[in-house]
Amino acid sequence: MKKIIILLVSLLMLFSLVGCGSDKASEATVWSEQLKTKGKIVIGISPDFPPFESLTTDGKIEGFDPDVINELIKYLDEDVEIEFAQIEFDNIVTAVQTGQVDIGLSGFTYDPDRDVIFTKPYVESGQAILVTKDSGINSIEELKGKTVGGQTGTTGYEAAEAIEGTKEVVSFVDCMVGFASVGSTIDAFVTDYGVVKNYADANGMMVLDELLSTEEMSIIVKNGNNLLADKLNECIEQFLNSAEYEELRIKWGI
Ligand code: ARG
Secondary structure (H helix, E strand, O other), X not given: OHXXXXXXXXXXXXXXXXXXXXXXXXXXXXXXXXXXXXXXXXXXXXXXXXXXXEEOOOOOEEOHHHHHHHHHHHHOOOOOEEEEEEOOHHHHHHHHHOOOOOEEEEEEEOOOOXXXXXXXXXEEEOEEEEEOOOOOOOOOHHHOOOEEEEEOOOHXXXXXXXXXXXXXXXXXXXXXXXXXXXXXXXXXXXXXXXXXXXXXXXXXXXXXXXXXXXXXXXXXXXXXXXXXXXXXXXXXXXXXXXXXXXXXXXXXXX
């Protein structure tokens, strides 16, 4: 009997310890307590996606998304500094889930398979197809028998896989490497319209008229960090109604 009681007591202690160790998320009373480090918001970002995010020649991250977060934090009721953590796109969801970063901001399309919280969308998008002007490909139909690329872990890659009759779908860890391969190792590349258009214009290439999907982009937050997600939603709402929102869309051609 004594042994059983001891066992029960130790089990109880173990459970309460597990309870204590559980997320600070559940104990937080204000959004800022759900940040890894108070006063700092660490952002997982994959800067291979201009005009949303890319690297300047001196290694700084620039684009619509970084400008968006700089605007959003102006609506917070506590000061935070921003720190970007460069992560391959396909690893950002895990980085958010494991708390390595506070949020993921990288043109994230809402996708229920990604087990995180999605904020309200801050911009609309859709999957588009990049080809060379002399490819002879003018429609989705004409991708039959062709090799199509997409970035690993993206909705663009999924959309490419869903095209009927392609010869092969190739995945690229870096979106820019995928773009650069169009016309050589692949016939077409699928990713978000704004990014495809930007690249096509700068490189004398072509975007097919038909889109493979319509989507919306959000910021991703770890499950349980609802206070942080709610706060970001409030900020997004105010930002979408601001003059700065339109200015940024014009600045980055989005
Ligand atoms: N919108 C697409 C998705 O969520 C692609 C985003 C890719 N972003 C990037 N920074 N490479 O899957």
